[in-house]
Amino acid sequence: MDFFSLTIPNKKEFVSSARLLATAIAGLSGFDVESIEDIRMAVGEACNNVVVHSQDSDKIDLEIELGEDNMRISVVDSGAGFERHLAEGIDPDKYEGSGLGLFIIDAVMDDVEIHCGDENGTTITMTKKR
Amino acid sequence: MDFFSLTIPNKKEFVSSARLLATAIAGLSGFDVESIEDIRMAVGEACNNVVVHSQDSDKIDLEIELGEDNMRISVVDSGAGFERHLAEGIDPDKYEGSGLGLFIIDAVMDDVEIHCGDENGTTITMTKKR
Amino acid sequence: MALKVRSLFSERNDRWEVKVIGEVDIDSADELKLKLVDLLMEKNRSIFINAEDMDYIDSTGLGMLIGIVKRLKAENNDLIIVNPKSGILKLLTITGLDKVFTVREE
């Protein structure tokens, strides 16, 4: 098992560096092109959520565990947290710009878990199988 | 001042991810192409040294401070450390494959400091001005 | 920096033709939005996006495009996304937005 971690400021201009690192690691460890794209989207959406919904958090942490059969990525913030209303997809005609992020993450990753502590911010852990 | 940190396993196959992150951050913060190339080389050489000379260390830490006028990058390991003999360049005719790394780092960065603790491994801090 | 946009009005096709190069993300979506809105202010016609060199779009970018589509549809115009890369095509399909925008290969 190989471990990686990245901490970046919680600013929208740096989210691309988190996507880049995650995709580079996925590439180095032999994930196929489609999986790498999925990882790029999921990491991007999870970081976007920190930027948009957890502005109390100074920084965004990305933790990556690379196993034999999978890559597990956690995006961690120390913002306010939230109660998740299950992502059910969106109705584009009524869409007002909300709810797409978690829906995409669910769609492209094999397993997604969200933990919100009372004052501990949010951790979203997303697993991609090989 | 913006702070970033990256931890990767101390394995040669992952050094490229440290180079990539450092160059991405340099690019996002507006360094010119030549400086980005310099940063890529310096980070690469510093990480290579951990892989080659500090195998006791499980991991390689990269810490980046992005200031108004400069980018300061530290590469930190917990290996054996060393006593630095000032890099004086190499004589290619006699070159046996050693001494090029620190020489390159000195040549492309504006300021370089190396700290070796007794049991605390090595920290090399390299500054690039804008 | 990560995003480049080139646009011209095609008289022949009576539409805006826009090439989007790079990443449309939470940092750059506003920039693209401003450009598209400017075009529509100049001439309210369909927008044809050449997406062959668009490397990435996130939910922020998609949300922005949905806003543009609403404006376009109000005048019976369309947003046409041509030759998206496979990852983006997958995203459009997953989200059902391939039915909101006109997506095609050329």
Added chain:
Amino acid sequence: MALKVRSLFSERNDRWEVKVIGEVDIDSADELKLKLVDLLMEKNRSIFINAEDMDYIDSTGLGMLIGIVKRLKAENNDLIIVNPKSGILKLLTITGLDKVFTVREE
């Protein structure tokens, strides 16, 4: 993965012509070394490296090429590096290796 190497023997120029694409670093330098050594085992002639798509080389890669040059020089052959990108040209100049290899633009 980060490195691709294509080689052919040019009868006309009586030399190996090798295109190096990507990054020659601590992880990939051995791979390139093995290929170059194989070529020299097959036919001990000068090696011409087309470096236009070589994105990066580190001290490990340079050290490896110095080893190759020694073998080549022993038979009065050369290592010619053509069209390196500006960052690599700078590296070759800084290290003085532009005098050990033949470096040129074409």
